[in-house]
Amino acid sequence: MKNLILLCLLFVSTIGLSQDITGAELLEKSIQFHDPDNNWKNFEGAFSVTMNMPNKPERISNISISLPKEYFALQTQKDTILAESVVNKSDCTLSINGNTNLTDALKKEHNLSCKRAKLFKNYYTYLYGLPMKLNDEGTIIDQKVTQKTFKGKEYLVLKATYQKEVGKDTWYFYFNPETYAMEVYQFFKDESKNDGEYILLTGLETINGIKMPKNRAWYFNKNDGYLATDILSKSVQN
Structure with missing residues (x-):
């Protein structure tokens, strides 16, 4: 009975809080x-995100963000391929295993584009900047x-x-x-x-x-x- 009363009080107090x-x-x-x-407004940091999906191999993304410098970098590793997308203010650089001289066919094969890089910048900055964003x-x-x-x-x-x-x-x-x-x-x-x-x-x-x-x-x-x-x-x- 005592526990029930405490639960009721907690419920009522939460209702009151949502109204106030x-x-x-x-x-x-x-x-x-x-x-x-x-700290968010001046955030500069690096972190990794491991994605687990049903019936798919694990995917690891290494992310670097500097809000003051308007810099974003995303590295993904698949087998022996290290793909990197960098957005530095208005500039964009794409590379595979350090090579930036990529053909259109190679970029398409590895799903690399500056448009996609900017989408990832917005995506990761938004999600990991919540609730501040x-x-x-x-x-x-x-x-x-x-x-x-x-x-x-x-x-x-x-x-x-x-x-x-x-x-x-x-x-x-x-x-x-x-x-x-x-x-x-x-x-x-x-x-x-x-x-x-x-x-x-x-x-x-x-x-x-x-x-x-x-x-x-x-x-x-x-x-x-x-x-x-x-x-x-x-x-x-x-």
């Missing part, structure tokens, strides 16, 4: 958890915070949409109501169709003072179909 806190306040509390020293220009934060039970856990949920020149997807970010850690996020291209994906975040890896989710497990919204898991680790360069 605004979207901006929730975002700020989460940023304080993940980036307590405000939600303060970027063009992001529209819904000031109404909701409470939701997802996969058996209670969360405070923040909705984010984007100005049309930035993006079209609708995102939901799920925060631990006690620590404000980001533990789930979810996106839809058309919410009425329940398309898109959700991502479960477990564990933490601290990279240059920023608490980043260590494991990201990706699933389809529609059928809970499993896609892949990304595992973050500190680069040997750090």
